[in-house]
Amino acid sequence: MKKIIAVIAAIILLLVLLVTVLTPSDETDLCTPSGLGSSRGVAGGVPAGELSLPEENALSHTTSEFGMRWGSMHKGIDIAQGVGTPIYAFADGVVSAAGSASGFGQWIIIDHNIDGEIFSTVYGHMMEGTLYVQVGDQVKAGQHITDEGYNGEVEPPGPGGAHLHFEVHEGGYFTGGSAVDPRPWLERAVEPGTGSGDTSTPSSVVDKERQPTGGDLPPSSKILSEDKLQINSIRIARSVAANFPQIETIGGWRPVDAYPDHPSGRAVDIMIPDYGTDTGKKLGDDILAYLYGNADFFGVEYFIWRQEYIPANGQSNIMEDRGDPTQNHYDHIHVTTIESGFPTADYDFGSAPAGGSTVPGSSGTSVNDDCQPRLGVDDHLNSDNIPDELVKWIELGGQVCPEVSSPLLAGLLEHESAGFQANAVSPVGAQGYGQFMPGTWAGVGAKVDDNGEIAGPPGSGSPSDPADASMAAARYLCSIAEDQRPLIESGQISGDPTELMLAGYNAGPGAVQQYGGVPPYAETQKYVKIVPETAMKHGY
Structure with a gap:
């Protein structure tokens, strides 16, 4: 869980509280x-092999450069053209973070590999509801991914402080890289929209032959x-x-x-x-x-x-x-x-x-054609070494989807919390049974009712509550498994499905997709082995 402080934040979109308006049914x-x-695109992009400026005419609208500023290091370049200005992916890559981030309000991080060179780009200060990609999405250079906003720490506060904060991290943001001056990178890029292709999602149901009308929309x-x-x-x-x-x-x-x-x-x-x-x-x-x-x-x-x-x-x-x-x-x-x-x-x-x-x-929970949670098999959970207050919730968590058995969930919670410690806190601030970072819990966590169903808004409940924590961990594991299934079938990622799912929980789904399997992080490599081993004593 230590590596997912940011990369899971996009899951907030999957756990939004059920909206009830217009006299809905009970x-x-x-x-x-x-x-x-899921996902959106924009026609044009940039020519194949080119990098894209993150905004049109970006270099003519920079307001703050990379370097020391106000007594601290400013790790990026600020580009200001007003609220709602489209922001584009700098290069082809995989989204490794999309959602809430301290100081940025909302951010997106994309990992890239060009000619064997690993780097990440960071986009910050966007408004809630304007992120058009999510963790694990593959994007193209010049793809419309978000819009300029004024969220987080901007000067002056409010619309007048709207800008894009853009960073480049050579070596990767989550893989030990470092921030470098983005200007030389931006000077290599071309204007978005100069390509002739279509960067919209291939699986979109929108007719790809439909074209914009051009000019002022006429009456009809x-x-x-x-x-x-x-x-x-x-x-x-x-x-x-x-x-x-x-x-x-x-x-x-x-x-x-x-x-x-x-x-x-x-x-x-x-x-x-x-x-x-x-x-x-x-x-x-x-x-x-x-x-x-x-x-x-x-x-x-x-x-x-x-x-x-x-x-x-x-x-x-x-x-x-x-x-x-x-x-x-x-x-x-x-x-x-x-x-x-x-x-x-x-x-x-x-x-x-x-x-x-x-x-x-809508929820991140795997559903069948009847829109009901898919129940797992009877896993014969051995509860001898599990605290009584957790047993019921681990059993319910093991019924959310077939990929997550009750013993496996028990093994994960035991390992994460160093022996089912409700108030476990890691050196970096991860909390509770599932070791959720506070920012992660705000998107993944939720209060649940006596049946384990979500009964509160995102971020409600507690990572130290047996019910809330168990069900949040199960829901998140299931959403990872659901997203990984087509990637496994297509060969985009390979390996043991359970290990791939656990790797997504530990290192983030984007890292699994980036490396085509379990990432080469020592912690993650150990994690995907020790959790199933721990689960064995619980009946796995």
Whole structure:
């Protein structure tokens, strides 16, 4: 756990508290929208083999250089062009950290290997909800990964202090490397968007032949009326009309509704032709993926599609059955936007973005087609050497997914906490049974109920609580195993699946992918052997 202070932070996206709005049913669903995966891209990138500036025209907008500053070492270069300026991956690589970080608010770290040279790039001060990659993602140079913000320690505080803090670590950030002056590296790079390829996620359900319209988005006869619609709503309606010729009708403002979205001009309804067919459902899924992937650009607050409430940032849930296809949103996609004001007569709506994303997973727990936790086999846990207060939770933790048995979970907790010590604290501050760093617990941890199910927001509960700690460790192991399964099948990583999963827990999933297997760290190499050995006495 000592090496994962940062690299697990992105898991916060997988454990967001279930959102309950719009009178949802009492039984919420932890499934992701059907047919959708995770990550977003941007068309163009840079020519093959080139490095990309992290922002367009970055070298003309540097505000602070590498070196001593205010009595301490400034390990990077600051680039300031305003809140929301797109930030791009410097080089091809694998994301090893994405999420909360002290001083940075939110950060991303990408590990690179160019001609055998290992280095990492660091991107800091982004806002929550604007990270478009997660740990383990493979990215391309020039790929849109986040946007400029003012999170963390910036001067002056607030939007006026917005900038990208960019670092380069030769030898790798998590592998003992050191920060070097980024300027020589940046001077080797080219402008993002100068490539001719498409850096969007290969598995995206978005049609790769769809292109941006270019120029100002024109009005469309498919939009029933733009009167009384706010700017974000009009931009969405025009972009969908331009990119999806199958759509014939897009509704918007109405004077009276049970909710304020339509009367305020903040919502549109995209009617899906043949919604009851596979073709209609796929069209709706494609439109949802396109809009979700560009949710920040469009200022989306939430979607409803096929009875599922999908926030732009957060966890989706199934709503109550309202009785017909329209009320259940099977025949249309409802999109509500944040306040954006009303356009002037000559307002320029820009052009429709290309590419998009798919919706991130909702809980990090492996689920089957019925969206229920997959139960493991009866592991015949030997509880003789396990404290009584832990037995129930270790047994429940061993039922989250097939890859994590109760004895294995017991072995991990015993090893991590030096003999099931609830208040164990490592020299670097890792805490409790699973040795979670405070920043990690804020994303992975959560209070659980008597059945081991999440009952509190991310970061609630305690790493020293038997229930909270056991279930958090099990959920995280299962999410690692789930993510690693296709990588093992494709040959991207190799080795014993249990050892690969444990290596991800100890060193971070990105490190496993970077090295194609168990990383060559002495601690991790020992860890993947000693945990199963410890588990043997618990029935493993």
